Amino acid sequence: MDARVKGAEVAAGFELGAWCAERLARVERALDQWLPADAPAGLGEAMRYAVLDGGKRLRPLLVMAASEAVRGHEEAALRAGCAVELIHAYSLVHDDMPCMDNDVLRRGKPTVHVRFGQATALLAGDALQALAFEFLTPEPDDAGGVPQAAQARLCALLARAAGHAGMAGGQAIDLAAVGRTLTEDELRRMHRLKTGALLQASVMMGVACGNATPDAAAALADYGRAVGLAFQVVDDILDVTADSATLGKTPGKDAAQDKPTYISLLGLERARGYARELLEQARGALVASGLEDTRALRGLAELVVDREH
Amino acid sequence: MDARVKGAEVAAGFELGAWCAERLARVERALDQWLPADAPAGLGEAMRYAVLDGGKRLRPLLVMAASEAVRGHEEAALRAGCAVELIHAYSLVHDDMPCMDNDVLRRGKPTVHVRFGQATALLAGDALQALAFEFLTPEPDDAGGVPQAAQARLCALLARAAGHAGMAGGQAIDLAAVGRTLTEDELRRMHRLKTGALLQASVMMGVACGNATPDAAAALADYGRAVGLAFQVVDDILDVTADSATLGKTPGKDAAQDKPTYISLLGLERARGYARELLEQARGALVASGLEDTRALRGLAELVVDREH
Numbered sequence: 001m002d003a004r005v006k007g008a009e010v011a012a013g014f015e016l017g018a019w020c021a022e023r024l025a026r027v028e029r030a031l032d033q034w035l036p037a038d039a040p041a042g043l044g045e046a047m048r049y050a051v052l053d054g055g056k057r058l059r060p061l062l063v064m065a066a067s068e069a070v071r072g073h074e075e076a077a078l079r080a081g082c083a084v085e086l087i088h089a090y091s092l093v094h095d096d097m098p099c100m101d102n103d104v105l106r107r108g109k110p111t112v113h114v115r116f117g118q119a120t121a122l123l124a125g126d127a128l129q130a131l132a133f134e135f136l137t138p139e140p141d142d143a144g145g146v147p148q149a150a151q152a153r154l155c156a157l158l159a160r161a162a163g164h165a166g167m168a169g170g171q172a173i174d175l176a177a178v179g180r181t182l183t184e185d186e187l188r189r190m191h192r193l194k195t196g197a198l199l200q201a202s203v204m205m206g207v208a209c210g211n212a213t214p215d216a217a218a219a220l221a222d223y224g225r226a227v228g229l230a231f232q233v234v235d236d237i238l239d240v241t242a243d244s245a246t247l248g249k250t251p252g253k254d255a256a257q258d259k260p261t262y263i264s265l266l267g268l269e270r271a272r273g274y275a276r277e278l279l280e281q282a283r284g285a286l287v288a289s290g291l292e293d294t295r296a297l298r299g300l301a302e303l304v305v306d307r308e309h
Numbered sequence: 310m311d312a313r314v315k316g317a318e319v320a321a322g323f324e325l326g327a328w329c330a331e332r333l334a335r336v337e338r339a340l341d342q343w344l345p346a347d348a349p350a351g352l353g354e355a356m357r358y359a360v361l362d363g364g365k366r367l368r369p370l371l372v373m374a375a376s377e378a379v380r381g382h383e384e385a386a387l388r389a390g391c392a393v394e395l396i397h398a399y400s401l402v403h404d405d406m407p408c409m410d411n412d413v414l415r416r417g418k419p420t421v422h423v424r425f426g427q428a429t430a431l432l433a434g435d436a437l438q439a440l441a442f443e444f445l446t447p448e449p450d451d452a453g454g455v456p457q458a459a460q461a462r463l464c465a466l467l468a469r470a471a472g473h474a475g476m477a478g479g480q481a482i483d484l485a486a487v488g489r490t491l492t493e494d495e496l497r498r499m500h501r502l503k504t505g506a507l508l509q510a511s512v513m514m515g516v517a518c519g520n521a522t523p524d525a526a527a528a529l530a531d532y533g534r535a536v537g538l539a540f541q542v543v544d545d546i547l548d549v550t551a552d553s554a555t556l557g558k559t560p561g562k563d564a565a566q567d568k569p570t571y572i573s574l575l576g577l578e579r580a581r582g583y584a585r586e587l588l589e590q591a592r593g594a595l596v597a598s599g600l601e602d603t604r605a606l607r608g609l610a611e612l613v614v615d616r617e618h
């Protein structure tokens with residue numbers, strides 16, 4: 001991440017690279033500790049394989065940055081960040097399966113069903129979704145003082161972002177859209193659900209770890225919406241411009257599968273302009289939030305859009 | 310259910326049939342109302358198909374009976390009961406898929422992947438799991454006063470019962486056990502996780518809707534454990550004794566798939582004796598709980614064991 005992070009340094013006295021490195025270390029440590037090593041019959045091994053040692057952890061970073069901006073509960077934010085990452089990871093496991101995208105490589109490694117078989121991949125994904133809600137509801141001894149009201153609120157946000165009105169709903173639209181021409185509105189709706197909902201929920205879960213004013217919370221929701229959409233636009237750009245080493249997956253796949261993208265809809269140049277516009281919206285929302293220190297959030301938004309370079 | 314319920318009338322002044330009928334009506338109404346009709350691209354239709362109009366709703370009945378025994382919160386118990394049912398329903402959808410049990414009939418109807426395709430079945434199962442946690446964490450306007458502490462506790466119980474240390478873990482053992490001989494201990498462990506964990510969690514979620522003493526809660530946990538195990542023993546018995554009309558699925562399947570069962574391990578007569586013994590354990594636990602009115606719980610335990618007749 002270092003080279004990319006460098007370009008996104010935001011302000012004097014703040015080093016996004018150092019900020020990310022410290023949080024990433026905590027996230028990796030927590031995931032390694034909380035993912036079961038001893039789940040029965042190889043299930044734990046498959047769950048760990050799906051989550052550990054890969055991924056940019058953008059969602060946990062967004063949770064933690066938002067939580068810090070509202071002076072949220074540190075342990076709650078770490079748990080929430082790891083929980084969102086599990087939902088993201090399980091969705092990739094199921095997405096890669098033969099009945100969905102039928103992908104054999106993910107982050108340069110064989111996908112979970114290739115390595116462990118389809119049945120175990122299906123179960124590992126299911127168990128990761130359940131584990132996300134376990135992370136959010138620690139037993140009293142482990143609770144680190146996470147208040148039960150915050151636990152309930154975090155579960156509410158995550159469930160809605162993951163389910164039929166969020167990620168799973170977006171995937172259903174995506175499935176139904178292969179080979180069809182979508183309007184820009186339809187495409188935006190699909191992405192708002194498929195990837196945007198979980199990215200926005202990451203921000204709102206961070207907010208739920210603290211006590212933001214309704215105005216600040218609304219501004220951070222705007223920020224999350226813009227970053228979520230920008231992420232997808234840039235993903236579509238990378239699918240046509242990057243090589244597979246940079247991407248960690250097969251490029252050109254969208255066009256090959258005749259999937260509608262921002263490139264097929266807007267062309268490359270207008271898609272790039274749209275990504276810049278969304279970055280400006282995200283920056284504006286942070287200013288509007290009135291929060292004192294939103295440098296990490298700003299840096300992460302820049303990172304999302306600058307992935308291309 | 311009427312004929313079966315008749316044999317299980319428990320005590321003067323209490324009619325299990327009437328008790329069940331009233332709760333079942335509330336559960337069906339709530340599920341119909343809370344399952345999305347408008348989820349994108351056919352996803353809602355598949356989710357509703359998987360849940361509505363089938364199933365004995367044993368798990369919601371256990372939640373509500375346990376909640377009533379501890380004078381629990383009525384709305385919380387209804388939500389918890391429906392949430393457990395969604396977890397049960399999603400597990401059937403995924404279990405029936407070609408990469409797992411490859412079943413084409415469920416409750417006399419085509420299974421979800423036969424009707425809607427594998428990709429939609431996978432997503433519908435995923436979305437049902439998320440929806441379970443949505444049910445447990447209603448928005449403030451809909452909360453019916455369910456306290457957030459109870460919401461958090463219910464999410465904690467359900468996540469653990471559904472995940473790697475519960476249902477999904479048991480399914481992984483089951484997968485790995487096909488064609489192998491299990492010891493009685495191994496078989497019991499598999500079932501304790503695969504079906505027992507969710508049945509016991511149903512009881513404990515009912516308990517979490519009220520304020521039981523630790524002793525009463527421990528006794529109801531014993532009850533739940535015994536009922537969960539009895540359920541599986543009777544299931545194995547029915548697989549060899551019932552016809553497909555009674556069973557609603559293909560009988561004799563376990564033996565055909567060379568799956569270890571209580572019949573292959575104990576033989577039919579000893580398995581029947583074991584089911585009676587578990588029923589006695591469940592009844593004993595209710596007496597030990599010291600709770601005033603456990604007639605519905607007692608009746609449900611009898612119903613589970615008397616399914617055979």
